[in-house]
Amino acid sequence: MPKETGRKLIASNKKARHEYLIEDTVEAGLVLTGTEVKSLRMGRASLIDGYATAYNGELWLEGVHIPEYINGNWTNHAARRRRKLLLHREQIDKMLAKAEQAGHTIVPLSLYFKDGRAKVEIALAKGKKLHDKRQTLRERQDRREAERAMSAHLKKHG
Template structure:
């Protein structure tokens, strides 16, 4: 119970409320660089996000004509919305500085590089998305990462078990 209260306090202090995150992206890609950018949203999209409803699983970023667009992110329709409701999987414009867009465009042209969304959150009342320049992992890289994570977890368990025995 104390952990959840601490987590809530920490989130309140940073002014950041997480709506959705893409854990699969960190598994499938090696993250090279991350960027925080704003989103151009309609009113019903913001209301739906405030209810904590979104999915980044199939999302990707495409650079088109000097602008960045977020595709395939699912923000479900707002339940109390009327005929003004939004389309759930429409493309959404990302707000980035010109030099960031140019840098992303240069880097994403290299083979194997892509831009994926990692997190969708509210920061000081504004919807933000964290995107990453990423390079696709091969199957053996994924297995190696899982093995390292498991080894780290086992080592932490062994250390904590030794500390518990020492205290007793």
């Protein structure tokens, strides 16, 4: 079987980009069981309630839902179990130091296969206030309106 290359997206956390201001992102490996990998290869996962915590000086991903493998047997995994993140010591220390500041947390942004290995993009994030969320939505709406106006202008004069 030929070796996989490239990046295959499994799940992304769009809600995190709306709820949080992303300050720093890091790609991390995941410690998974065989049935978890098979379930991910079927493209099934949810990052919506996911977050990372420190435990014994290591980062652990919690709240990420990888459903049980359909063809699994008694060796199947728990859907929302705690999974260890694989990072360099300097990256862990840097993320934990920043996450301890008030209002900061570590959230998963996307889960994907990169060259056949499961990876998760985690981000150091700061919670947005309600007015910040409204501002983001307003900016997005203004940008869409500007693009519409420009395309209509180009169609008329193009």
